[in-house]
Amino acid sequence: MIASALFVAALAGIASAVPAPTTGTKRTDWTGELLGLLTKKKLTFGRDGTFKVVSFSDMHFGERWGNGSWAVWGPANDAMTQQVHATILDQEKPDYVVFNGDMMTGENVFADNATGYLDQCFAPTVQRKIPFSCTHGNHDNANNINHQKEIEYEQAHYSDLSYTRMDVGPQPWGVGNYWVPVFANEWDWAPAVIMWFFDSRSFTSGTGAGPGPVPDSANFYWIDENTVPAYIEGQSWLMKAIWGELPPSLVFVHIPFQKSDLLWQLGTPGDHDDEPDPASQGFINNTYTGLDQPAFDAILQLADGKDKVLAITSGHDHGESWCARSANSSGIPLCFDGHSGYGGYVTPNSMVRNGRVFNLKLSDLQAKDGPKVDTWNSYENKTINDKVTLGPDFMKSFL
Ligand SMILES: *[C@@H]1O[C@H](CO)[C@@H](O)[C@H](O)[C@H]1NC(C)=O
Numbered sequence: 001m002i003a004s005a006l007f008v009a010a011l012a013g014i015a016s017a018v019p020a021p022t023t024g025t026k027r028t029d030w031t032g033e034l035l036g037l038l039t040k041k042k043l044t045f046g047r048d049g050t051f052k053v054v055s056f057s058d059m060h061f062g063e064r065w066g067n068g069s070w071a072v073w074g075p076a077n078d079a080m081t082q083q084v085h086a087t088i089l090d091q092e093k094p095d096y097v098v099f100n101g102d103m104m105t106g107e108n109v110f111a112d113n114a115t116g117y118l119d120q121c122f123a124p125t126v127q128r129k130i131p132f133s134c135t136h137g138n139h140d141n142a143n144n145i146n147h148q149k150e151i152e153y154e155q156a157h158y159s160d161l162s163y164t165r166m167d168v169g170p171q172p173w174g175v176g177n178y179w180v181p182v183f184a185n186e187w188d189w190a191p192a193v194i195m196w197f198f199d200s201r202s203f204t205s206g207t208g209a210g211p212g213p214v215p216d217s218a219n220f221y222w223i224d225e226n227t228v229p230a231y232i233e234g235q236s237w238l239m240k241a242i243w244g245e246l247p248p249s250l251v252f253v254h255i256p257f258q259k260s261d262l263l264w265q266l267g268t269p270g271d272h273d274d275e276p277d278p279a280s281q282g283f284i285n286n287t288y289t290g291l292d293q294p295a296f297d298a299i300l301q302l303a304d305g306k307d308k309v310l311a312i313t314s315g316h317d318h319g320e321s322w323c324a325r326s327a328n329s330s331g332i333p334l335c336f337d338g339h340s341g342y343g344g345y346v347t348p349n350s351m352v353r354n355g356r357v358f359n360l361k362l363s364d365l366q367a368k369d370g371p372k373v374d375t376w377n378s379y380e381n382k383t384i385n386d387k388v389t390l391g392p393d394f395m396k397s398f399l
């Protein structure tokens with residue numbers, strides 16, 4: 001405990017040393033956020049040497065059509081989404097759940113009870129006492145709700161199970177950038193794996209900012225290039241300095257990197273119902289700007305030249321549920337979570353709702369030829385599919 005206190009204090013030091021951003025309103029009290037890790041139960045692998053994560057994307061709670069008929073549509077769908085989560089959680093029995101963005105359809109929610117949809121979203125996971133955290137999506141920013149409000153509510157009401165923080169990023173629509181360590185056992189000083197969570201910002205309608213003028217930076221559709229790369233570099237520099245080497249990483253972000261479009265055509269196992277381009281990071285008015293590249297480059301540094309980024313997994317494109325890598329993703333596997341909600345649009349060949357499972361094993365993470373992890377889709381009809389092992393041998397011939 002004392003060792004990890006020192007470590008977090010040291011990391012907090014480096015976090016607050018990240019240069020202050022120059023434009024917009026940015027979060028500055030990073031130290032306090034990072035120290036919040038100390039109040040959490042240390043996440044550890046089980047005695048069988050596994051730590052299983054389920055990533056649920058695109059729940060879209062609180063949806064309604066226009067005004068009037070939603071009372072039937074919304075609550076009925078939301079109950080089905082809870083059933084999807086309950087079924088998959090009971091099938092997979094994960095150690096951690098990630099809600100990978102679009103928890104709600106924010107443009108449909110009311111100011112006085114928007115966060116009630118977070119309660120509905122988290123309920124199946126909380127009932128099973130499973131630790132969790134969130135990334136936030138473009139539908140989580142609207143007139144009546146934004147990422148910061150959602151995170152503040154989650155931190156205030158779920159402090160026992162939630163690991164979500166806002167270490168860095170533009171306030172209030174892009175603050176959900178943080179990392180969570182998982183240790184082999186209670187006594188280990190260095191984590192066996194780090195889960196990183198990033199905020200891809202944007203909003204679908206409304207302002208994401210509440211009343212008042214909306215700064216241009218509010219509707220950018222990628223991880224903030226001014227604050228987040230420096231944060232990743234600063235944190236990982238200190239991790240290396242303190243632990244001797246970087247642990248393997250597993251990365252979650254709602255909107256996929258644009259590079260996923262270059263992998264889509266490879267047709268790997270999983271649904272391909274919903275070509276990512278232009279619903280991927282870095283587009284403005286359907287033109288690719290390249291502004292998602294700085295965050296991608298910083299994540300690439302986490303690979304440490306040794307394939308240590310196990311995967312970057314995203315939601316957003318409901319009809320996509322594959323993993324792939326090639327030279328076009330600099331060897332980093334990019335995955336999609338599919339669609340776990342009965343809210344949101346549905347594509348014809350991906351009607352059966354699912355979550356994506358990552359079954360982390362200490363023996364795989366410490367494998368001599370480099371870390372690896374098994375991943376698959378787990379469906380509401382109690383089947384699994386599209387199992388692949390991400391690691392040194394995965395799609396080697398495409399590098
Ligand atoms: C329904 O929406 C229309 C169009 O936006 C609006 O004029 C009307 O006042 C709304 N009705 C109710 C009951 O909210």
Ligand SMILES: *[C@@H]1O[C@H](CO)[C@@H](O)[C@H](O)[C@H]1NC(C)=O
Pocket residue numbers: 110113115116117
């Ligand atoms: C929010 O308020 C509306 C209108 O009163 C209600 O119909 C809806 O169920 C509420 N939602 C939640 C999550 O409490």
Ligand SMILES: *[C@@H]1O[C@H](CO)[C@@H](O)[C@H](O)[C@H]1NC(C)=O
Pocket residue numbers: 284285
């Ligand atoms: C995008 O298109 C809209 C509508 O044509 C225009 O108002 C806006 O200025 C454009 N934004 C950029 C950054 O080009």
Ligand SMILES: *[C@@H]1O[C@H](CO)[C@@H](O)[C@H](O)[C@H]1NC(C)=O
Pocket residue numbers: 352379381383385
């Ligand atoms: C369950 O859903 C998956 C995904 O759509 C499908 O491939 C499989 O055939 C279904 N299995 C059963 C038993 O319904």
Ligand SMILES: *[C@@H]1O[C@H](CO)[C@@H](O)[C@H](O)[C@H]1NC(C)=O
Pocket residue numbers: 262326327328398399
């Ligand atoms: C990379 O993307 C380009 C453009 O889509 C494609 O022509 C090329 O085959 C891809 N290379 C690999 C290794 O996937």
